[in-house]
């Protein structure tokens with residue numbers, strides 16, 4: 001085993017991946033995408049050639065790859081496939097600083113929401129891929145499961161929209177984060193309005209029961 005190779009992840013009779021490795025985007029706008037991910041994730045270019053560029057921001061060789069393939073077509077709005085990819089920051093301040101840095105650069109989220117398990121800012125890259133920058137609001141997976149069990153998540157699987165500037169100001173002024181980041185309970189008829197406008201235009205949701213659990 002070479003240095004740094006992930007340990008085997010066998011558990012009982014299950015052999016599982018050791019980690020989630022990377023995401024590859026194919027695009028007709030490689031330079032725009034490379035610039036966007038370098039900026040948003042503060043990533044470095046590990047390798048670049050005429051076909052592919054590898055970007056990383058940690059000890060993985062590449063977390064994001066931008067591939068240029070011949071014959072690509074634009075994806076129709078509301079196409080099936082990946083909904084979004086999420087990146088977790090190590091602290092609220094890290095997420096909030098990133099929000100401020102990007103806002104100063106003219107990059108603003110299309111959706112800012114308290115999901116309950118996470119506080120999440122959603123962005124669209126130049127190809128309209130959706131990228132979630134988030135913080136976990138609970139200590140670990142067990143605490144998150146506990147939150148799911150005791151929350152109104154089965155009624156509201158979406159979350160509650162937040163005003164990012166307001167919550168950042170209140171956080172920095174010393175408000176208790178536990179209270180500030182606690183997801184409020186809202187009326188069932190208010191739930192659909194918490195959703196973002198998709199890149200193809202507003203969804204035609206009629207009632208909260210049209211929302212499927214698992215959106216997050």
Ligand SMILES: [Fe+2]
Nearest residue numbers: 084086132216
């Ligand atoms: Fe998510």
